[in-house]
Amino acid sequence: MKIDKIRVFEGRNIYSHKTCIKMYVDLEGYSEIPTKDIKNFNENLLKTIPELNEHRCGIDEDNGFRKRLYEGTYLAHVCEHIIIAIQNMLGIDIAYGKSREISGDKYYIIYQYALKNTAVQVGKTAVDFVNALVNNERYDFNKAFNLLRDTLRNEKIGPSTASIIDEAKNRGIPVTRIGDTSVFQLGYGKYSKTIEATISSDTKAIAVDLACDKLLTKEILRNQCLPVPEGEMVKDIDDLKEKAEEIGYPVVLKPRRGNQGRGVFPNLKNQEQLIKAYKLLAGDFNDIIVEKNISGKDYRVCVVDGKVEAVSHRISPYVIGNGVSTVKQLIDEINSDTMRGYGHEKPLTKIKVDEKLRTHIKKENYTLDSILEKNKKLVLRENANLSTGGKAEDCTDMICRENVDICERAAKAIGLDICGIDLCCSDISKSAFENGAILEINAAPGIRMHQYPSKGRARNVSKAILDELFKNSSSSIPIISVTGTNGKTTTTRLIAHILHTAGYSVGMTTTGGIYVNNKCIYTGDTTGYYSAKAILNNSEVEAAVLETARGGIIKKGLAYDRADVGIITNITEDHLGIDGIETMDDLAYVKSLVGEAVKDNGYAVLNADDLVSISIINRIKSRMIMFSKDKYNTILRNNIKKGGYGIYVDNKVIYLEEDNNTIPIIKVSDIKISLDGKLMYNVENAMAACAAAVALNINYMYIRDALKNFYGNSLLNPGRFNIYKLNGSKIILDYGHNIEGYKAVINGIKKLNHKRLVGIIGVPGDRSDSSVEEIGRISGKSFDRIYIKEDKDRRGRNLGDIASILKRGVLQTGFDVKELRTILDEKSALEDAIDNQKNGDIIVIFFEKLKPLQDLVNRKIREESSKKPQNSQITV
Numbered sequence: 001m002k003i004d005k006i007r008v009f010e011g012r013n014i015y016s017h018k019t020c021i022k023m024y025v026d027l028e029g030y031s032e033i034p035t036k037d038i039k040n041f042n043e044n045l046l047k048t049i050p051e052l053n054e055h056r057c058g059i060d061e062d063n064g065f066r067k068r069l070y071e072g073t074y075l076a077h078v079c080e081h082i083i084i085a086i087q088n089m090l091g092i093d094i095a096y097g098k099s100r101e102i103s104g105d106k107y108y109i110i111y112q113y114a115l116k117n118t119a120v121q122v123g124k125t126a127v128d129f130v131n132a133l134v135n136n137e138r139y140d141f142n143k144a145f146n147l148l149r150d151t152l153r154n155e156k157i158g159p160s161t162a163s164i165i166d167e168a169k170n171r172g173i174p175v176t177r178i179g180d181t182s183v184f185q186l187g188y189g190k191y192s193k194t195i196e197a198t199i200s201s202d203t204k205a206i207a208v209d210l211a212c213d214k215l216l217t218k219e220i221l222r223n224q225c226l227p228v229p230e231g232e233m234v235k236d237i238d239d240l241k242e243k244a245e246e247i248g249y250p251v252v253l254k255p256r257r258g259n260q261g262r263g264v265f266p267n268l269k270n271q272e273q274l275i276k277a278y279k280l281l282a283g284d285f286n287d288i289i290v291e292k293n294i295s296g297k298d299y300r301v302c303v304v305d306g307k308v309e310a311v312s313h314r315i316s317p318y319v320i321g322n323g324v325s326t327v328k329q330l331i332d333e334i335n336s337d338t339m340r341g342y343g344h345e346k347p348l349t350k351i352k353v354d355e356k357l358r359t360h361i362k363k364e365n366y367t368l369d370s371i372l373e374k375n376k377k378l379v380l381r382e383n384a385n386l387s388t389g390g391k392a393e394d395c396t397d398m399i400c401r402e403n404v405d406i407c408e409r410a411a412k413a414i415g416l417d418i419c420g421i422d423l424c425c426s427d428i429s430k431s432a433f434e435n436g437a438i439l440e441i442n443a444a445p446g447i448r449m450h451q452y453p454s455k456g457r458a459r460n461v462s463k464a465i466l467d468e469l470f471k472n473s474s475s476s477i478p479i480i481s482v483t484g485t486n487g488k489t490t491t492t493r494l495i496a497h498i499l500h501t502a503g504y505s506v507g508m509t510t511t512g513g514i515y516v517n518n519k520c521i522y523t524g525d526t527t528g529y530y531s532a533k534a535i536l537n538n539s540e541v542e543a544a545v546l547e548t549a550r551g552g553i554i555k556k557g558l559a560y561d562r563a564d565v566g567i568i569t570n571i572t573e574d575h576l577g578i579d580g581i582e583t584m585d586d587l588a589y590v591k592s593l594v595g596e597a598v599k600d601n602g603y604a605v606l607n608a609d610d611l612v613s614i615s616i617i618n619r620i621k622s623r624m625i626m627f628s629k630d631k632y633n634t635i636l637r638n639n640i641k642k643g644g645y646g647i648y649v650d651n652k653v654i655y656l657e658e659d660n661n662t663i664p665i666i667k668v669s670d671i672k673i674s675l676d677g678k679l680m681y682n683v684e685n686a687m688a689a690c691a692a693a694v695a696l697n698i699n700y701m702y703i704r705d706a707l708k709n710f711y712g713n714s715l716l717n718p719g720r721f722n723i724y725k726l727n728g729s730k731i732i733l734d735y736g737h738n739i740e741g742y743k744a745v746i747n748g749i750k751k752l753n754h755k756r757l758v759g760i761i762g763v764p765g766d767r768s769d770s771s772v773e774e775i776g777r778i779s780g781k782s783f784d785r786i787y788i789k790e791d792k793d794r795r796g797r798n799l800g801d802i803a804s805i806l807k808r809g810v811l812q813t814g815f816d817v818k819e820l821r822t823i824l825d826e827k828s829a830l831e832d833a834i835d836n837q838k839n840g841d842i843i844v845i846f847f848e849k850l851k852p853l854q855d856l857v858n859r860k861i862r863e864e865s866s867k868k869p870q871n872s873q874i875t876v
Contacts, residue, residue, distance in 0.1 A: 001025055001026065001027055001028060001030065001075055001076075001079065001127050001130050001131055001134070002025065002026050002028060002127070003023060003024070003025055003123070003124065003127055004024040004025060004026055004106075005023075005024040006021060006022070006023050006024070006120060006123065007021070007022040007023075007024075007555070007556075008021050008022075008116055008120070009021070009022065009556060009557040010116070010529075010556070010557070011529075011556075011557045011558045011559060011560065011561065012557055012558045012561070012562075012593060012596075012597045013553075013556075013557030013558070013593070014553060014554060014557070014589065014590055014593055015098075015110045016096055016110070016112060017596070017597070018096065018112050019112065019113055019114070019116075020096070020110055020111065020112055020113065020557075021110070021111055021113050021116075021119055021120065021123060022108055022109070022110050023108065023109045023110075023111070023123045024102075024106070024107075024108050025076060025079070025106075025107050025108070025109060025127065026105050026106055026107075027074075027075050027076065027105040027106075027107060028105060029105060030074075030075050030105070030134065031074065031075075031101070031104060031105045031107070032074075033074075033075075034072030034073060034074060035069055035072070035073055035074070035075070035078055036069065036070055036071070036072045037072070038133070038134055039136055040133075040136050041133045041134065041136075042069045042070060044133055044136075045069070045078070045082075045133055046066065046069075048129075048139070048141050049082065049085050049086075049089075049141075051085045051088065051089060052065055052066070052081055052082070052085050053065075053066050055081055055084070055085070057081070065081055075130055075134070076099035076100075076101075076107040076109055077099050078130060079099070079109055079126050079127060079130050080097040080098065080099045080109045080110075080111060081097070082126040082129060082130065083097060083109070083111045083119075083122055083123055083126045084096075084097050084111060084112075086122045086125065086126065086145070086148065087111075087113070087114075087118075087119065087122055089145070090118065090122075090148060090149060090152050091152075092113075092114045092115065092118070092152075093114070094111070094112040094113060094114060095112065096110075096111065096112040097109070097110060097111040097112065098110050102580075109123075111123070115152060115155045115156060116155075116180075117151060117154075117155045117180065118148065118151050118152045118155050118156075121147075121148055121151050122148060125144050125145075125147075125148060128144070129141065129144070153341075153342060153343075153345055155180065156345055157182050158182070158197070158343070158344030158345060158446075158448070159344060159345075159346065159347055159446075159447075159448035159451065159452065160197050160198060160344065160446050160447045160448050160451075161182055161184070161195070161196075161197050163447065163448070163451045163461075163462040164184075164195060164198070164462045164465055164466070165184060166462070167460070167462035167463055167465075167466050168186050168466060168475075171466065171475065172475075172599075173186050173187055173466070173470075173475040173476065174186075174187060174188060174476060174560065174561040174562075176533075176536075176537070178194075181196075182196055182197065183195070183196045184196075185537060186466075186469065186475065187470075187474075187475040187476045187477075188476045188477050188479065188536040188537075188541075188544065188560070189476070189477035189507065189535075189536060189538060189539065189540075189541035189542060189543075189544060190477060190505070190539055190540065190541055190542045191470070191473045191474045191475060191476060191477060192476075192537070192539065193469045193470070195469075196444070197444045197446075198418045198444050198445055198446075198447060198465065199418070199443060199444045200417065200418065200465070200469055202417050202468075202469060203416065203417055203418065203443065204415050204416070204417075206415065207414050207415035207416045207417075207443065208416070208443040208444075210414050210415070211414055211416060211419065211441045211442060211443040212257050212259075212443065213256060213257060214254065214255075214256055214257070214258075214289055214440060215231075215232075215233055215256050215287075215289055217414060217440065217441050218231060218291075220413050220414060221410055221413060221414075221438055221441075224409060224410070224413045226406055226409060226410055226413070226438060227406065227432050227433050227436065227437040227438060228437050228438050228439075229252070229291045229292040229293075229294050229437045229439065230247050230291060230292045231247065231252075231289055231290060231291020231292060232289065232290065232291075233256060233287055233288065233289050234278075234288055234289070234290050237275060237278060240253075240274065240275070240278055240288075240290055241271060241274070241275075243290050244268075244271070244274055244290055247290065247291065247292050248292065249268070249269055249270060249293075250266075250267045250268055250269045250293040251268050251274065251290050251291065251292060251293050252264065252265065252266045252267070252268065252290070252291050252292070252293045253265040253268060253274065253277045253278060253281060253288060253289070253290055254281075254288070254289055254291075255281065255284075255285035255287065255288060255289070256285070256287035256288065256289050257285075257287065258285070259442070260385055260387040260388075261383040261385040261387070261388060263281055263284060263285055264382075264383060265277035265280075265281065265382075266293055266382045266383065267293050267295075267382060268293070274290075294424040294425075294436060294437045294439065295424075295426075296424045296425045296426040296435065296436050297313055297424070297425065297426065297427070297428070298313070298314040298315075298316075298383075298384040298422070298424060299311060299312065299313055299314065299395070299422070299423045299424070299425065299428050300312045300314055300392070300420050300421070300422060300423075300445070300449060301399070301403075301407045301420070301421040301423055302418075302419075302420050302421075302445060302447060302450055302459075302461055303407055303408060303410075303411040303416075303418070303419050303420075303421060304417070304418050304461065304464040304465055304467075304468050305417055305418075305464070305467075305468035305471070306408055306411060306412055307408060307464075308396075308399065308404045308407050308408060309396075309450075309459065309461050309464045310394070310396050310447075310450035310459035310461050311394070311395050311396045311398070311399045311428060312392035312393065312394055312395065312396075312449045312450055312453060313392065313393045313394075313395050313428070314384035314385070314386070314390050314391075314392050314449065315384055315390055315391050315392065315393065315454075316379050316380065316381055316382065316383065316384040316390055317334075317351045317379075317380045317381060317388070317389035317390050317391070318377055318378060318379045318380055319331060319334065319372060319377075319378050319380065320372075320375060320376065320377050320378075321371070321372025321373045321374055321375065321376040321377075321378070322372070322374055323371070323372075323373060323374035324371065325371065325372070326368065326369050326370060326371055326372070327361065327366055327367070327368050327369070327370050327372055327378065328353070328368040328369065330372060331351050331353060331368075331380070334351055334389075335350040335351055339452075340389075343387075344387070344446065344448070347448050347451075347452035348386065348389075348391060348452075348454070349386055349387055349388065349389055350389060351380060351388070351389030352387075352388045352389055353368070356381055356382075357380050357381050360379075360380065360381050360382060361378060361380060364378060364379075366378060386446060386448065386449055387446075391449075391454040392449035392450075392453050392454060393453055393454055393455040393456050394450065394453040394455070394456030394457050394458070394459060395428055395456065396456075396457070396459055397457075398428050398429050399428045399429065400428070400429050400430060400431060402431040402432075402433070403423065403425075403428060403430075403431060403432055406423075406431075406432055406433075406438070407421045407423065407438075410438055410441060411441070414441050416441065416443055417468060418443075418444075418445065418465060418468070419441050419442060419443060419445055420441070420442040420445025420446070421438060421440075421441050421442070422438065422439040422440040422441075422442065423436060423437075423438055423439070424436050424437060424439050425437075447461040447462065447465075477541060477542055477543055477544055478499075478504075478542075478543045478544070478564045478565075478696050479536075479543075479544045479546065479560050479562075479563040479564050479565075480495055480543070480544070480545045480546065480563060480564065480565040480566075480567065480692050480696075481546045481548045481558075481560070481563040481565070481566050481567065481594050481597075482495070482545070482546065482547050482548060482567045482569065482594075482688075482692075483547075483548045483549065483550070483553070483566075483567070483568055483569070483591050483594040484567070484568050484569030484570050484571060484591065484607075484613075485569070485570055485571055485572040485573075485574045485587075485738065485740065485741075486569065486570055486572065486681065486736075486738070486740055486741050486744065487569040487570065487681060487684065487685045487688070488510075488511075488527075488547045488548075488549070488569055489510045489511050489512065489547055489717075489719075489720060489735070490673070490682065490685045490717055490720050491567065491569055491685045491688045491689050492508060492509075492510050492545050492546070492547040493508070493510065493710075493716065493717055494673075494685060494686060494688075494689035494706070494707070494710055495545045495689045495692045495693065496508040496515070496545045497706045497709075497710045497716065498689060498692075498693045498698060498702060498703055498706040498707075499543045499545065499693075499696075499698070500517075500518065500706075501702045501705055501706040501709075502693075502698050502699065502702040502706075504542045504543040505517050505540055505541060505542040505543070506518075506541070506542070506543050506544075506545060507535035507536075507538055507540070507541035507543070507544045507545070508535070508544075508545045508546075508547075509526045509527060509531040509532055509534075509535055509545075509546050509547050510526065510527065510547045511525045511526070511527055511547065511549070511735070512525075512526075512718055512719065512850075513526055514526045514531055514534055514535065516535070516538060516540055516541060517540065521534075522534070525549075527546075527547045527548060527549035527551075527552055528549065528551065528552025528555065528556060529552055529555070529556035529557065529558070529559045530556075530559070531546075531552075531559075532544075532546045532548070532552075532558075532559035532560060533559045536559060536560060543696075544560075546559075546560070546563075548594055550574075550575055550579075550581070550587070550590055550591065551575075551579070553590055553591075553593055553594070554579045554580075554581070554590060555579075557593075558593065558594075558597055560597075561597070562597050562598055562599045562602070563594070563597060563598050563599070563602060564598070564599055564602045564603075564695065564696060565598070565602055565603050565604075565605060565691075565692045565695045565696065566594040566595045566596075566597060566598040566602070566603075566604045566605070566622075567594070567604075567605040567688050567691070567692060568591055568592075568594060568595055568604075568605070568606055568607065568613050568616070569607060569684070569685065569688055570607050570610040570612075570613055570684075570740070571584070571587060571588050571591050571610060571612040571613050572610075572612070572738070572739070572740040573587075573738065573739055573740070573771065574587075574737075574738040574739075574740075574767075574771075575587065575766070575767075576768055576771070577766075577768050578766050584612055585615075587612075588612050588613075588615055588616055589616075591613075591616070592616040592619045592620075595616060595619065595620050596619050596620065596621065598620075598621075598622040599622065600621075600622060601622075601623075602622050602623070602695065603622060603623050603624065603625050603645075603691070603695035604620045604622050604623070604624050604625075605624070605625045605626075605627065605688055605691040605692060605695070606620075606624060606625075606626055606627075607626075607627060607628070607684065607688070608626040608627060608628040608633045608635040608636040608639075608646075609628050609629055609630065609633065609684075614635050617635075623644055624639055624644050624645075625639075625644060625645040625646070625647065625691040625694065625695060626639040626640075626644065626645070626646050626647070627646070627647040627648065627684070627687035627688055627690075627691055628646070628647075628648045628649075628687075629648070629649050629680065629683070629684065630648065630649075631648045631649070631650040631655075633648065636648060640657055640658065640659075643658075643659060644658070645657070645658045645691065645694060645695075646658070647665075647687045647690055647691050647694070648687070649668065649683060649687070652667060652668045652669065652677060653665075653666070653667050653668065654666050654667075654668065654671075654683075654686065654687060654690065656690070656694060656700075663700065665690055665700060665703060665704065666686075666690075666703070666704050666707050666708070668683055670704075670707065670708050671683065671686050671707050671708070671710075672707075672708065672709070672710060672711050672712065673685075673686070673710060673711065673712040673717060673720075673721075674686065675712075675748070675751075675752075678748055678751040678752065679721060679744075679748040680744075680747075680748075681744040681748070682712070682721075686707055689707075690703055690707070714854060718850060718854075719733060719734070719735045719847065719850040720734060720735060721733075721734050721745065721748065722734070724857050724861065726834065726837075726857070726860055726861055726864055727837060727839070727864060728839040728840060729837045729838070729839065729840065729841040729842065729843060730752065730754070730841070730842045730843070731830075731834065731843045731844075731845075731857055732745075732749060732842065732843065732844040732845070733844075733845055733847055733850065733853055733854070733857070734844060734845070734846055734847070735846070735847060735850075736846045737763060737764055737846060738763075738767070738771065738775075739771060739774055739775060739778065741846075742761075742775050742778050742779070742846070743778060745844065745846070746759075746778065746779075746782045746844075749842050749844055750782070752842060753840075754840055754841065754842040755838065755839070755840030755841065756784040756785060756838060756840065756841045756842070757782065757783045757784050757785075757841075757842050757844070758783060758784065758785040758786075758787070758833050758837070758841055758842065758843040758844070759779050759782065759783035759785070759786050759787070759844055759845075759846075760786075760787040760789055760826065760829050760830055760833060760843070760844070760845035760846065761775065761776070761779045761786060761787070761788055761789070761806060761846055762788070762789045762790055762791055762802065762803075762806070762826060762846055762847075762848065763775055763791075763802055763806065764791055764793075764795055764848075765790075765791060765793070765794040765795035765796060765797035765801070765802055766795040766796065769805055772802055772805040772806055772809070773805050773806075773808060773809040773812075774809060775806065775809065776805065776806040776807065776808060776809020776810045776812070777809040777810070777812055777813055778809075779806070779809070779810055780809065780810035780811070780812065780813030780814075780815040781813050784819060785819045785820075785833075786810055786815065786819065786820050786821070787821050787822075787823055787829040787830075787832065787833055788803045788806050788807055788810070788820070788821070788822045788823075788824075788829075789803070789822075789823055789824055789825065789826040789829040790802050790803050790824045790826075791826075791848040792848060792849070793848070799824070800824070803822050803824060807820070807822065826845065826847060826848060826849070826853070827852050827853060827856055829845070830843070830845050830853055830856060830857075831856060833845075834856075834857075834860055
């Protein structure tokens with residue numbers, strides 16, 4: 001077995017509403033060989049991963065997978081189960097997976113994941129293991145598993161960040177990890193926030209700098225009459241000795257800038273200890289502070305948004321002897337606790353055995369090899385930091401009002417929105433003015449001690465942090481996702497225009513580019529995952545309108561979690577035979593994801609006139625808005641009867657109906673892009689856009705104004721039935737590229753005044769021969785003169801293939817061969833049509849690339865304008 005390709009879905013996708021990986025594999029001749037026929041395969045597999053015995057498999061019974069193995073199952077299926085089992089063994093709670101044949105030895109395996117890099121490596125490990133089993137070779141599974149554990153440890157976020165992420169998800173706030181870092185975006189657009197552990201986008205950089213400078217912090221707090229230990233920075237050993245004498249022993253030596261207790265030497269009782277500590281510290285730090293040692297208990301006070309949220313008593317790591325075990329053995333026993341991990345990966349950290357620990361226990365006349373007396377308690381280090389193995393007990397309910405005031409004033413003095421204050425005193429229930437001092441203020445404080453105390457009540461500091469981050473705003477922006485076969489782009493632009501009219505700063509993705517506030521920031525066919533992310537991550541955007549194409553859905557899934565409005569304009573034949581989409585049911589299944597991924601209080605918008613769109617209704621869980629050209633459409637009436645909205649055309653007026661309340665929205669004749677109702681497909685697009693606006697509670701006045709002022713020109717709707725007037729003829733540029741698109745455009749131009757209809761036709765190369773031929777027949781029945789051209793991007797076809805099939809379709813209709821020309825370059829074809837136009841012609845080109853054709857037409861208009869200045873683009 002070998003891996004051909006790996007595709008990662010970071011959001012909802014056509015396989016699952018959870019994150020998944022699709023791994024393409026080649027079984028290399030083993031597609032029809034069951035594992036029971038491979039020597040020792042099943043035995044070695046279950047011996048190595050006995051957890052597989054518990055898998056129920058598709059037959060959903062105890063030991064189901066084991067049963068399948070011995071009955072005879074195949075390698076891709078086995079690999080899928082190995083991947084799930086390994087992730088479970090790593091502590092990752094996932095269960096979904098499936099394997100499917102593509103053809104012959106080619107399969108794909110879909111499996112759920114939580115951590116991307118780890119999951120990719122798990123997939124590769126599973127394939128290596130399967131190959132070893134097939135070849136009856138020894139495989140060092142433990143070594144491979146330990147490497148995976150290292151990958152997991154590097155990728156997994158710590159408990160503090162994880163608790164904030166979990167709280168956000170519980171609130172329905174979308175969470176986006178930025179690359180492989182521990183930086184996360186919460187929410188979308190203008191209202192999004194960024195966090196890294198407990199530092200947020202609201203945290204002031206100057207406040208963080210102040211908190212990192214222990215000397216400045218001390219000075220600021222002292223100026224606010226808050227209790228801090230006496231202390232100063234020292235220049236050299238002589239200065240150190242002098243200032244230590246002035247302060248009075250015992251003293252503390254620490255770096256001016258440091259964290260997590262690094263470089264702190266507490267309780268130095270004499271000059272000998274002081275100088276020794278200084279020499280150790282001076283090798284790593286330039287700026288060193290000496291200050292009065294404050295005796296007492298080590299408390300951490302967490303302040304969020306100026307309010308004390310949690311208090312913990314931090315306890316230095318210690319062991320208790322049993323009269324048999326060495327100090328090292330006792331430490332190892334504590335470190336074996338499953339609640340302890342490396343760094344910040346778990347609620348507690350393994351006790352760190354380092355020189356500081358050895359030095360500290362040496363003061364008590366012990367070494368790591370000493371056998372500790374029964375019931376003897378040995379404290380292992382001076383500090384109580386969780387990062388070196390300490391633990392914490394909650395005492396939030398014990399802190400006195402005066403200490404609350406001290407800590408809240410200190411946080412405000414430094415300017416931190418979230419901070420951890422190290423307060424040392426004999427009793428937290430008594431004022432620190434009497435028996436303690438603030439030792440430090442920490443930006444980015446760890447909150448796992450509060451969320452997972454060793455003793456006492458857990459405090460949900462994450463809730464307070466999220467409350468603070470989103471106290472004055474929503475956590476997200478309105479998201480409107482538009483899919484379908486035809487009309488996506490125009491509908492997307494219409495919705496964006498309505499929202500812009502209503503005062504929103506709108507981000508939009510379309511086949512023509514990415515736009516923010518009507519400004520194109522990137523050109524191209526931008527209807528996929530990364531384009532949508534560009535809008536959702538943009539802090540200017542107050543509403544996102546996303547054209548969501550089939551290809552993007554299949555390749556990467558959705559970029560957002562759930563939309564406020566999911567629109568399916570229609571589902572007609574297009575792209576069949578591409579990316580495994582063979583039937584209309586397959587296509588409907590792909591498009592239905594946009595309708596499914598809608599918030600509970602959001603709306604799915606469906607075309608009640610389109611039978612394929614209606615077929616997905618049972619997949620929709622949200623409320624629905626139906627639109628139809630027929631007031632009496634049964635599907636539309638049923639939705640209204642159930643309490644939903646209906647939008648329809650009656651007597652050339654678009655109406656909104658809900659619960660026996662009918663509201664006229666706009667006359668069809670006032671919708672500029674409908675050309676007084678001649679372009680009925682644009683009436684449908686207008687109804688879909690109207691539905692989105694209604695779902696978002698946009699004032700009807702804004703809807704009317706926007707529809708009245710949205711013109712079908714190259715500025716507002718480029719490439720969609722743009723009409724130019726030249727020499728008594730009309731030139732129409734349109735992106736129609738499938739059967740229904742051709743029919744709609746041709747039906748529209750037939751309603752315009754004309755003498756001849758001239759069509760310049762072409763079809764993308766990845767369409768089926770039957771579809772291409774049918775477009776040729778449609779054109780042959782409709783046009784008086786035809787030019788056949790081809791796209792530059794032939795999508796795997798040979799030069800002239802598409803043109804040949806189109807020509808065959810045209811000629812099947814009895815079309816006059818004298819009126820048929822083949823000019824493969826579309827710009828040359830259009831120029832020839834213009835140069836040979838007759839008065840009253842309508843020339844329509846179904847283009848691949850818009851800009852060169854716009855330039856050509858505008859040049860022709862300028863040339864004509866020098867003779868007849870009245871010629872210009874029509875505003876419609």
